[in-house]
Amino acid sequence: GAGVSQSPSNKVTEKGKDVELRCDPISGHTALYWYRQSLGQGLEFLIYFQGNSAPDKSGLPSDRFSAERTGGSVSTLTIQRTQQEDSAVYLCASSLEAPHWEQYFGPGTRLTVT
Amino acid sequence: AQSVSQHNHHVILSEAASLELGCNYSYGGTVNLFWYVQYPGQHLQLLLKYFSGDPLVKGIKGFEAEFIKSKFSFNLRKPSVQWSDTAEYFCAVKAGAGSYQLTFGKGTKLSVIP
Numbered sequence: 001g002a003g004v005s006q007s008p009s010n011k012v013t014e015k016g017k018d019v020e021l022r023c024d025p026i027s028g029h030t031a032l033y034w035y036r037q038s039l040g041q042g043l044e045f046l047i048y049f050q051g052n053s054a055p056d057k058s059g060l061p062s063d064r065f066s067a068e069r070t071g072g073s074v075s076t077l078t079i080q081r082t083q084q085e086d087s088a089v090y091l092c093a094s095s096l097e098a099p100h101w102e103q104y105f106g107p108g109t110r111l112t113v114t
Numbered sequence: 115a116q117s118v119s120q121h122n123h124h125v126i127l128s129e130a131a132s133l134e135l136g137c138n139y140s141y142g143g144t145v146n147l148f149w150y151v152q153y154p155g156q157h158l159q160l161l162l163k164y165f166s167g168d169p170l171v172k173g174i175k176g177f178e179a180e181f182i183k184s185k186f187s188f189n190l191r192k193p194s195v196q197w198s199d200t201a202e203y204f205c206a207v208k209a210g211a212g213s214y215q216l217t218f219g220k221g222t223k224l225s226v227i228p
Contacts, residue, residue: 031214043204043218050214059215091158101146101165101208103216105158 002026004106006092012112013082021077021109025094032075033095033103034067038088046090049075050097082113116141116209120219127195128227135190135222137205146208147188148216149179153201161203164188175199200226 005024013019025032034046045059049069060066064082069075079086089110093103121136139145149161162173169181179190188205202223206216 033215035216042220043206043216045215045217048214056215093158102148102160102163104160105150107157 004092004094004104006090006106006109008109009107010110010112012114015084015113016081018078018080019082019111021079021090021111023075023077023092023094023106025073025075025092026104028096029094029104030072030097031095031103032069033093034075034077035091035093035105036061036088037091037108041088043091046077079111082111084113087111087113116207116217118205118207118217118219120203120205120222122222123220124223124225126225126227129197130194131226133190133192133195133199133224135203135205135224137188137190137219138186139188139205139207139209139217140186141207141209143209144211147179147181148206148208149173149177149188149190150204150206150218151201152204152221158204161190195224195226197226197228200224 007022032049037043047057047067051072052069064080067077089108091108093105095103117140119138147164150158151161152158161177162171164171164181172178177192181188202221204221205219
């Protein structure tokens with residue numbers, strides 16, 4: 001079946017602009033996760049959705065970052081007033097509910113802030 | 115907060131050599147453990163996972179890992195590597211029964227020389 005898909009695959013934006021990154025999870029997966037992969041920090045957890053609610057937003061690095069999920073499916077990660085330090089690969093993953101817990105990752109969106 | 119250490123940043127092996135990649139984590143409670151692989155130009159893929167039971171787990175492509183609770187370790191092994199195993203390998207931990215986020219190590223880049 002289809003895996004996790006993300007769009008766009010690459011995004012170049014100017015400092016100060018807003019960006020939206022999209023994630024389509026595997027059909028039937030109720031849990032959705034956002035991570036960020038950067039050279040200096042490795043893979044960092046950002047936020048988790050169970051259904052449409054996000055019980056834990058503590059991984060979001062600043063209030064410029066927000067995410068939503070609608071219909072228990074597609075999720076959007078929004079970064080407002082982008083900064084150069086936001087440059088990274090943003091990864092989305094999805095899973096069934098525990099105990100079937102392994103997370104399946106999408107190809108990521110490479111964000112470059114100039 | 116929990117952390118995951120991967121001791122080797124870059125490992126270079128000749129084909130047919132044996133592989134062992136180290137992974138240690140810092141969490142005293144129940145853990146679920148994972149190894150993911152990222153082949154060049156591809157997204158993260160799950161190699162193997164440990165939830166409970168036999169501490170020796172077998173994954174895809176001939177990989178295996180052993181969970182040693184007393185050592186807080188989950189080392190990845192393969193008896194004979196191939197050029198196609200060239201990739202970056204990430205160890206990840208889910209710490210605690212109620213947790214949902216993965217904490218990743220920094221990754222180990224494996225280069226296999228034909």
